[in-house]
Amino acid sequence: MLIILAVFTPITAALYDSTVRGMNFWSVLVVREAANLVGVVCGIAVLYALTHARGIDSSRIPGVLAMAFITTLASAAARQAAQIALDPNRTRIEPQLRFAEASSSLLIVGVLVAVLLLVAQRERLANTQTILLDEARRALQDDHESLRGRVFDHLHGTVTSELVVARVRLLDIARELPPGVEADGVLKVAAGLQRLHQLEIRRLAHVMVASGLDTSLHEALTQLAASSEGLCDVSVAIDAEFEVFDHASTGDSRAFLRLAIYRIVEECIANAIRHGQAKDIDVAITTRLTGRKRLVDVIVTNSGDLTAANGPEGVGLRVVRARAAAFNGSVDTSTREGRYVVAVHMEVPD
Incomplete structure (x- = not known):
């Protein structure tokens, strides 16, 4: 000039x-x-x-x-x-x-x-x-992942070992008892501990480490849906535009976004199963342009009990809001056609 x-x-x-x-x-x-x-x-x-x-x-x-x-x-x-x-x-x-x-x-x-x-x-x-803002996102994710890492170590180590020891001890007690109702009851409890170890503990440990996220969010959510098999039917749909940058090689800022989306979906699935006794959950991830910003929309719907949805906001939903806020996002909840809907909108970092 x-x-x-x-x-x-x-x-x-x-x-x-x-x-x-x-x-x-x-x-x-x-x-x-x-x-x-x-x-x-x-x-x-x-x-x-x-x-x-x-x-x-x-x-x-x-x-x-x-x-x-x-x-x-x-x-x-x-x-x-x-x-x-x-x-x-x-x-x-x-x-x-x-x-x-x-x-x-x-x-x-x-x-x-x-x-x-x-x-x-x-x-x-x-x-x-x-x-x-990037440092705040990093600090939030590091804090959450550090906590999950400690919980994973506890589940994989102490809890698993104690379950195995308890099951072996119950089997010993069952062998010492004469055949009958008491021995069958002890064996039933031992079988329940084995199922708990094989299904719940392993599933929780799998979720804790976000398996598959080092490849892509799509892969991680597919494995998350598979880990919920037997508890709830989970379907995942990701649009083609999101697939373009849904890869581990797209940069550190995108990696934090993928992790945040994974944890949000995980929390929504856990809440739907725990509080709403949902039998099927649909997850849809799309992207759109708003002016100069690109937004990602995460929509999770479930067929759970709507009575629980009308209650006070729980810890799980507050955690979802905190993760969305790290990316200048928002969280909306509603009911639509008999289903509970959680809609999360976040900015995609450059």
Whole structure:
């Protein structure tokens, strides 16, 4: 903008001097162009020096205004000095007109520099906000995954070992008892512990580590649906647009989004089974553009008891809201055609 101002504004002054004052158009234009370019170079050099100066804080408005004032003053002074040096006769323009011209140039350039600096400051603030948001997402996910890792270790180690020991002890007791109702009852309890170990504990351990997520969200949700077999029928549908960036190689920010979606779907499935006794659950993941932002919609519907849906909001739904908020998202709940619907909308990070 400064270069454009320096190149084209002298044409107007040269036309004035040639038509009103009878001066040579090209000589006036050359002098003004050269003087303006000297002023621009000086202004750019001063602005560069000020942006690297320790005494001026360019992140605050007073610092921005000080930089604009110093830059424009230096540019105008250099321009006037160059114009006098290149016009040895000193007859081209009267002193009062020279002062008016310098003042107007100072005002225009000062406003332009201030606007440009404020725009740059706004960009820096936006970048800082993005970085802080990414760090908040990372901290939230790391905290949740760390907790899940500790629970997984406890399930896979202590709980599993104690279940095995309890089952072996029950089998020993059953062998010591005479055949009959008591022995059959003990064997039944031992069989129940075995089913608990093989189905529930292993399923929970599988869910804790988000198996398949290192490949894609689609693969992880497919395995999650398979782990719920016998408890509930879960169907997963992901649109083609989401599949484009649903891969482990699409970057760290997308990895956090995939993990958040996985945990949201997992929480919705667990709530539907635990509180609504749902027998079938449908999961749909789609993407859409809203202005310059791309949103991902996660819609989970289930056929569970709607009485539980009308109760107070539980911990599970609050966890879903917290995960969505990390991506500037929102969560809506409703009932539709006899089914409970959880709709989550989140921004896709760049």
